[in-house]
Amino acid sequence: MQIFTCRTSADICESQLDLAKLSHTNWIQFGQEALLYADESDWNKIANSAGRSSISLQRNHNPSQQENLYLVRQKGRLFQQEHPAIPVLLDKGRFLVVDLEPELANQFHQREDPCYQIQPLGETQVVFSLRPQLAARRTSVKWIQDLVDKVSRSSLESNLTKLVSWSTRHSTSSSYSEAATWAQEQLKTMGYQSRLENITAGSGTSHNVIADKSGNHKGNKDLVIIVAHLDSINSLGGSSADAPGADDNGSGSAGLLEIARVLGTHQNQHDLRFILFGGEEQGLFGSRQYLASLGTTERTRIKAVLNMDMIGTLNVTNPSVLIEGATISQSIIDALAEAAETYTGLTVEISLNPFASDHVPFINAGIPAVLTIEGTDSANSNIHTANDILDHINYELMEEILRMNVAFIANEVGR
Numbered sequence: 001m002q003i004f005t006c007r008t009s010a011d012i013c014e015s016q017l018d019l020a021k022l023s024h025t026n027w028i029q030f031g032q033e034a035l036l037y038a039d040e041s042d043w044n045k046i047a048n049s050a051g052r053s054s055i056s057l058q059r060n061h062n063p064s065q066q067e068n069l070y071l072v073r074q075k076g077r078l079f080q081q082e083h084p085a086i087p088v089l090l091d092k093g094r095f096l097v098v099d100l101e102p103e104l105a106n107q108f109h110q111r112e113d114p115c116y117q118i119q120p121l122g123e124t125q126v127v128f129s130l131r132p133q134l135a136a137r138r139t140s141v142k143w144i145q146d147l148v149d150k151v152s153r154s155s156l157e158s159n160l161t162k163l164v165s166w167s168t169r170h171s172t173s174s175s176y177s178e179a180a181t182w183a184q185e186q187l188k189t190m191g192y193q194s195r196l197e198n199i200t201a202g203s204g205t206s207h208n209v210i211a212d213k214s215g216n217h218k219g220n221k222d223l224v225i226i227v228a229h230l231d232s233i234n235s236l237g238g239s240s241a242d243a244p245g246a247d248d249n250g251s252g253s254a255g256l257l258e259i260a261r262v263l264g265t266h267q268n269q270h271d272l273r274f275i276l277f278g279g280e281e282q283g284l285f286g287s288r289q290y291l292a293s294l295g296t297t298e299r300t301r302i303k304a305v306l307n308m309d310m311i312g313t314l315n316v317t318n319p320s321v322l323i324e325g326a327t328i329s330q331s332i333i334d335a336l337a338e339a340a341e342t343y344t345g346l347t348v349e350i351s352l353n354p355f356a357s358d359h360v361p362f363i364n365a366g367i368p369a370v371l372t373i374e375g376t377d378s379a380n381s382n383i384h385t386a387n388d389i390l391d392h393i394n395y396e397l398m399e400e401i402l403r404m405n406v407a408f409i410a411n412e413v414g415r
C-alpha cells in the first residue's frame with residue numbers, strides 16, 4: 001500500500017478529489033490537506049492524474065498497512081507527549097494520523113482516556129473542513145453589531161487574571177470552590193439568577209455554577225445555554241500541583257463571564273442560561289450530571305448549547321476557530337460560521353467529529369450542541385501543565401471568538 005498527502009490552494013471538496021475516486025483511492029480530508037492511500041497498482045494512475053490536476057501530491061515516506069492507520073483526536077498534544085515514539089503520518093494538531101500496531105491500539109481503546117481517542121482511520125471521510133473565505137464581510141445587523149462591540153478586552157483580561165490567581169482549579173480542591181463562588185457572585189452582580197450545584201467528581205465533590213435570565217417572549221420559550229468548564233488540571237503533578245489553566249479553560253470561563261456581561265442588560269426574547277461546569281477534566285462529570293437532572297420538557301426546549309474550551313491560544317498565523325459538532329448541530333454550525341463571516345475576520349474550520357469536552361454529552365442526548373475552540377492546524381502543548389499561563393494567551397483571538405459567539409447568541413435569543 002502507498003500513502004500520500006495532497007494540498008490544494010482552496011478547500012478540498014469532493015469534485016477536486018475526483019482523481020482519488022477514479023482510482024478507488026481512500027481519502028481523508030483535514031482542512032486544506034488530504035491523506036490518500038491506495039494499493040501499489042493504483043499509484044501510477046494517481047501520479048499521472050495528479051500531473052494534470054491542480055492538486056500536488058507528496059508521496060509519504062512511511063508506507064504502512066491499512067490496518068495500522070489510526071485517527072487520533074487529542075487535547076493539546078497529550079497523545080504525542082505520552083507516546084513520542086509512535087510515528088505520526090499527518091499532524092493537524094487536534095487530529096493526527098498515526099501508524100500503530102492494532103494490538104497496541106486495542107489497549108488504548110480499553111482505557112477510554114479522556115485526553116485522546118483512537119479509531120481506525122476508515123475510508124473516505126472529512127475530519128474537518130475549511131470554510132471558503134468570502135471576498136467581503138456579510139452585512140451586519142445594527143443591534144447585533146452594538147452588542148458585539150461591547151466585548152471588552154479589559155474585563156476579559158481582568159477575569160482571566162483572577163481565574164489564574166488560584167494556584168489550581170482542580171475540581172475537588174478548596175480553591176475550585178472559591179473560584180466557583182467568585183464566578184457565581186460575578187453573575188449575580190450582572191443581574192442573573194445564579195446558584196451553585198454540587199456534583200460528584202470521582203470520590204470528591206465539585207460544583208457547577210448556573211445562571212439564568214428569562215426571556216420576555218409571551219408563550220413557549222426556547223432555551224439557549226452557554227457553557228465552559230471552570231476546572232483545571234495538572235496531569236502529572238496531582239491535585240495540589242500548580243494548574244493555572246489559563247487557556248484550558250480559564251479562557252472559556254472568562255469568555256463566558258464576558259458574554260454574560262455583554263448580554264446582562266439585553267432584553268432577550270428567549271431564555272438564556274450560563275453554566276460553568278466542574279469535573280470536566282476527570283470525565284465530563286459536571287455536564288453529564290447536569291444533563292441527567294433535566295426533565296424531558298426542559299431538554300426539548302433547548303435550541304442550542306454553545307461550549308467554549310481553549311479559545312485563547314493562537315497556534316497558527318491566521319486567527320482561526322474550530323466549530324465542532326455533529327449532524328444534529330449543523331444549523332448551529334452554519335449560523336456560527338455566518339456570524340464569524342459577518343462580525344469577525346476569523347478563519348473558520350468545521351468538524352463533525354465531537355470529542356472530549358462538555359458539548360459531547362448533549363450531542364449524545366440528541367440536543368444540538370457545539371464546541372468553539374482555537375483553530376486546529378496546530379495545538380497548544382502547554383495544557384494540563386504548570387505552564388498553561390497568561391504569557392501564552394492571545395487576547396485578540398479570544399475577543400474575535402467571543403464576537404462570533406455573542407452575535408450567534410443574540411440572533412438565537414432575539415430582542
Ligand SMILES: [Zn+2]
Binds near residue numbers: 229248249
Ligand atoms: Zn478543556
